[in-house]
Amino acid sequence: MTLPVETFFLNPDHQGTLQSQIQQMIAQGILSGRFQPGEKLPSTRKLATHLSVSRITVTLAYTELLSNDYLTSRGRSGYYVSRNAPAPPSFTPTPNGPDAVDWNKAIGQRFSGGQTPSKPQDWAKYRYPFIYGQADPTLFDHANWRLCALQALGQRDFTPLTTDYYDQDDPQLIEFIARHTLPRRGISARPEQILITLGAQNALWLTAQVLLTQRRKAAFEDPCYHALRDILSQSRCHLAPVRVDQAGLPPEAIPPDTDVVFTTPSHQCPTNGTMPMDRRRALLERCREMDTLIVEDDYEFEMSFLKPPSPALKSLDTDGRVIYVGSFSKSLFPGLRLGYLVGSEPFIREARALRASVLRHPPGHIQRTAAYFLSLGHYDALIRRMGTALHERREIMQAAIEENGLQIAGQGAYGGSSYWMRAPEHVNTRHLAQSLQAKGVLIEPGESFFGGDGKPQHFYRLAYSSIPAGRIAEGIKLVASEIKSS
Amino acid sequence: MTLPVETFFLNPDHQGTLQSQIQQMIAQGILSGRFQPGEKLPSTRKLATHLSVSRITVTLAYTELLSNDYLTSRGRSGYYVSRNAPAPPSFTPTPNGPDAVDWNKAIGQRFSGGQTPSKPQDWAKYRYPFIYGQADPTLFDHANWRLCALQALGQRDFTPLTTDYYDQDDPQLIEFIARHTLPRRGISARPEQILITLGAQNALWLTAQVLLTQRRKAAFEDPCYHALRDILSQSRCHLAPVRVDQAGLPPEAIPPDTDVVFTTPSHQCPTNGTMPMDRRRALLERCREMDTLIVEDDYEFEMSFLKPPSPALKSLDTDGRVIYVGSFSKSLFPGLRLGYLVGSEPFIREARALRASVLRHPPGHIQRTAAYFLSLGHYDALIRRMGTALHERREIMQAAIEENGLQIAGQGAYGGSSYWMRAPEHVNTRHLAQSLQAKGVLIEPGESFFGGDGKPQHFYRLAYSSIPAGRIAEGIKLVASEIKSS
Secondary structure, three states: OEOOHHHOOOOOOOOOOHHHHHHHHHHHHHHOOOOOOOOEOOOHHHHHHHHOOOHHHHHHHHHHHHHOOOEEEOHHHOEEEOOOOOOOOOOOOOOOOOOOOOHHHHOOOOOOOOOOOOOOOOHHHOOEEOOOOOOOOOOOOHHHHHHHHHHHOOHHHHHHHHOOOOOOOOHHHHHHHHHHHHHHHOOOOOHHHEEEEOHHHHHHHHHHHHHOOOOOEEEEEEOOOHHHHHHHHHOOOEEEEEEOEOOEOOHHHOOOOOOEEEEOOOOOOOOOOOOOHHHHHHHHHHHHHHOOEEEEEOOOOOOEOOOOOOOOHHHHOOOOOEEEEEEOOOOOOHHHOOEEEEOOHHHHHHHHHHHHHHHOOOOHHHHHHHHHHHHOOHHHHHHHHHHHHHHHHHHHHHHHHHHOOOEEEEOOOOEOOEEEEEOOOOOOHHHHHHHHHHOOEEOEEOHHHOOOOOOOOOEEEEEOOOOOHHHHHHHHHHHHHHHHOO | OEOOHHHOOOOOOOOOOHHHHHHHHHHHHHHOOOOOOOOEOOOHHHHHHHHOOOHHHHHHHHHHHHHOOOEEEOHHHOEEEOOOOOOOOOOOOOOOOOOOOOHHHHOOOOOOOOOOOOOOOOHHHOOEEOOOOOOOOOOOOHHHHHHHHHHHOOHHHHHHHHOOOOOOOOHHHHHHHHHHHHHHHOOOOOHHHEEEEOHHHHHHHHHHHHHOOOOOEEEEEEOOOHHHHHHHHHOOOEEEEEEOEOOEOOHHHOOOOOOEEEEOOOOOOOOOOOOOHHHHHHHHHHHHHHOOEEEEEOOOOOOEOOOOOOOOHHHHOOOOOEEEEEEOOOOOOHHHOOEEEEOOHHHHHHHHHHHHHHHOOOOHHHHHHHHHHHHOOHHHHHHHHHHHHHHHHHHHHHHHHHHOOOEEEEOOOOEOOEEEEEOOOOOOHHHHHHHHHHOOEEOEEOHHHOOOOOOOOOEEEEEOOOOOHHHHHHHHHHHHHHHHOO
């Protein structure tokens, strides 16, 4: 019997080419058992008319399915579901009843309920997205990334693509970071002092597991990156939040019995404060006296378009005291999930063993693609393009902020991609963000960056990394008027 | 001044096209400060002759570097290092002195020294690689994978490629697993009961963290996947190894106070034993009585080319007691690092929160590529092709094993990709493996799969997932003669 053409429908919100949509529709019809072996498919002409696509598209889809043995063709008589096509589900699934398991008892450790706020996935649909840390399609060098990815998908790179590296990394990526990326921060490291991680998040998490226990004390900046606070709380160590000032973390405020201090000298997160050189030296000196380790999160150092960045803390460290966290999430894109750790061998050895146990290694293909993108010079070109664009946006934003009388609470000396803002005391920026979202404006409330009780409610972050220059002024005006009316 | 053409050298072991090698050489010369802004490059003709490549190749490389602003061109007078080219290292790196840090004191938790053995990365260079769990270039559908990856790199998929999903997964991949993969194992699950992981390793690790504490007891198969033993030991829970028989894990041997039992019913790792249906039911029954959770690692179920696989334990589970671990590492390739967890919502919620804290989410591009590869039907076609090839290899191997009088200790009822072998008592298979490696034969010693003291030394694993059919007989003969002579 011929499958009625009426039972064929394209999924309207499906991604991909028309041909792939048709292939997919038929393959899934067979996999789900709707189309049985031996059944005849509509003629290419019929199906093409029904779906109102070109006949050649249908023919190409059928041919592809032939080669995958989903369909067979009987010459002029048409296409049939192949006898060798994959079998439909052979078992009737168990209905989902209520669990007999008491999960409150069964769960040994809880990880949910952290402070990391959920952010709108559909931010690109908003007209004024002052959102932080997402890739801007108008800035990213998508074409060259695609070329590098394609190269990394070639026969030559079959091994880096498919192999189980166990606890190892892509040697080409490691070599580039060691020879070209780190020297630009004044850091010299041997391959065995570098570990590739799944983004800075993974690097910070690994570091906390290796260095902290329930008996140790971690000092960290307040306010800080909320995910870091979640990581430290989960480690159950003693927490010592240290309030930052305009110049970042004040060394003298770190408790003397601190084992590890987490800091963001290039751009304090979220206030954007840049730590001056003398304070960097003072911080190293104090940590040397206290025999405290330093974890330096150097995120966004690439976004230094106002003046060249200061040397990393790690470059001033002669003790092996500093563990350096680098990331490609801001400079390339966060969905890449690539970052790296630089530290002394005994530390990297433990972090590597833990990473191997947790996930083995970051996928080979993304490591090799990044290696190509970096080594072909696309990365530095991209950074320069981004710098120029962000510089322009920043100036427009600065002007708009002044014109509308908004208060800047913190900004980076070297650039960065956001302003840390202060609203009047009585304004709760969570409510502000909600009412602005309804007007197409996305801002980030500052509360979740603070820890403990009595968190300030009136701070917020305005990023210019994903909003077109042309919309900044308008957007800022909306923020200002919303604040006035609240 | 013109840069002397003699200072230009191609890196002989560099991957990639000639053009990309030239681009890379020049970009890196600039990044490392060897080539200064304003310096003139050799003419395309000169450089082409010097490197003995075609002139057009050099011209294309120069043009690419022009567009990235590494070079400028002054019409007919040639190419120069651009004034806007990225600056060379601005700081002199600190020399690596001996650390002032006492790492024995500084490291809070150790993770190194696990039992997972290191395996030769260059296995493909061996003539007789009876190695397990690496992708076979002759079987994998590299062409269609590349096409799917390319599609996932397109403009349409810019968001899934680049976005920060925070704790979420690619909805398309989740949907396919829920609607097509799981039903084929008799499992029905809603999206919120599924979590994408970085391979089965990551799935097992997340599960252990959520379910186990120092006060809980985990039962696991002995012998078992060595990485699982490392994961469980690191969790510091009470360990209850249970010796398996030909039919896998004997339910009655599980200690009554067990909180969680880890099992591999489809193909016991490493013995390949397949758990019969009645034992699966008995296992569920016993765990229900003891109120014990079951973690089912269903790896390799796709490799059932002898007869269709039995339903997964999870498909017989009406209590929500079974947590299911799936993986694409064996069926696609291990370097992909993609697997998934299926379990009740309260469990998945905690696993998701932990994953977010550890690494946020698996890279978007590999999730979307897999979604396309699966939904276009390439995956099922690949499984069928692999099944046919492995079936043939298995029969050749079986014959060779009998002919050479080797002892099979365990084999899968449904297929699989390896044999679990027993050498005579006096043979230490670690030494056997070493001497065979020198002869171009890779086998896997069995010792590391066992726990505790008095590990049997005379077991080994022979996989046929990466060795060409034509070499199996010869390889087996070498194994046999090596055993005789030891």
